[in-house]
Amino acid sequence: MEQQTQQQIEDGGNNQAAGTNNRWAPTPPQLRILKGLYYDKGFKYPTPEQIQEICLHLKQYGQIEDKNVFFWFQNLKARERQKLKEFQNVPVGGSLDLNFGSTSSTDDGRSIDLNFGSRVGYGVDGSIMEQRGEYHQEIETLPLFPMHGEDIFGNMKTTSEGGSGYGGDSRISLELSLNSYGNADIA
Amino acid sequence: MEQQTQQQIEDGGNNQAAGTNNRWAPTPPQLRILKGLYYDKGFKYPTPEQIQEICLHLKQYGQIEDKNVFFWFQNLKARERQKLKEFQNVPVGGSLDLNFGSTSSTDDGRSIDLNFGSRVGYGVDGSIMEQRGEYHQEIETLPLFPMHGEDIFGNMKTTSEGGSGYGGDSRISLELSLNSYGNADIA
């Protein structure tokens, strides 16, 4: 997720615009801390309590709400997983005939230099939803292999987190020391 | 259409890396195929597998990645919808309104209020927020973020109401010690 040079005009703190600004955007410090938690610490499943704590702490660096923290983690987890899923998925030998309509093989002649070095992450998605239209035209010979089991990426979901199942007053203290040196690759 | 060519703002310390990003641009054949799928076939919701397959086939006509296909469909769908919505908003009557900077001219209709303030579950999804019966406000004082840890850079975090507050923090040493009690320490 290396953004190019996207520098959002975040309100240095509480410079909320005339209220027309509805979408939260993490300030660099906030982002740094969040990423530190997620990556450096592997903190991916914060409990509601922790979310609030994090949020409270992040309020020093700008307006933020619990739900922002919550969504942030949700999105990051989802997109990380999507990325993995994509790489693991190998194109089936299926033949999706894209040369419908015009069979003319018009040479494009446009050569784009090889830009290796894939950089950005993204979120490929897609879903088989009902088409709004009336037409249910199947796509050529799209096989859509019945193969499942893409759960190869272990779901180490610590479902029982969040203090559900702590025997007695067992309290865990995890201490996290993350040293982030500025220049976080905002992403 | 609401992008006002907003350019970079003065960075308070964030250096802007040189942008050598060459974003993908569909070659004519690629575009033809994509449009054919979208319009002619009404194929608007490709699955990740289909995205990969489409991408694979499009590689014959130029460099392309899965994410490009993904974004292409996403953007097209979003913009079709956007245009449609705008069209409905356009005053047909003879109202000479030069108000281009319409910030939420019409009711967004999005008023899903998530009650995140309360710890009682994040109704938005139902993932990790298994909350147990005993919620106590005490958790708000959990030493998740020791204050001392911020001393290093706490000075510049002013984020005063002056606008851009956060300065370019170089590094931090954040020590997070969160103590998760068995939820109800009384148990």
Add this chain to the structure above:
DNA sequence: TTGATATGAATGAACG
């Protein structure tokens, strides 16, 4: 050159 437009890309928010 400057401003506007089209569109690739990123991500916050929400749905099922």
Add this chain to the structure above:
DNA sequence: CGTTCATTCATATCAA
């Protein structure tokens, strides 16, 4: 949690 929507940022291209 996976998927989809909506908004925004950034840049290439084009018109004047």
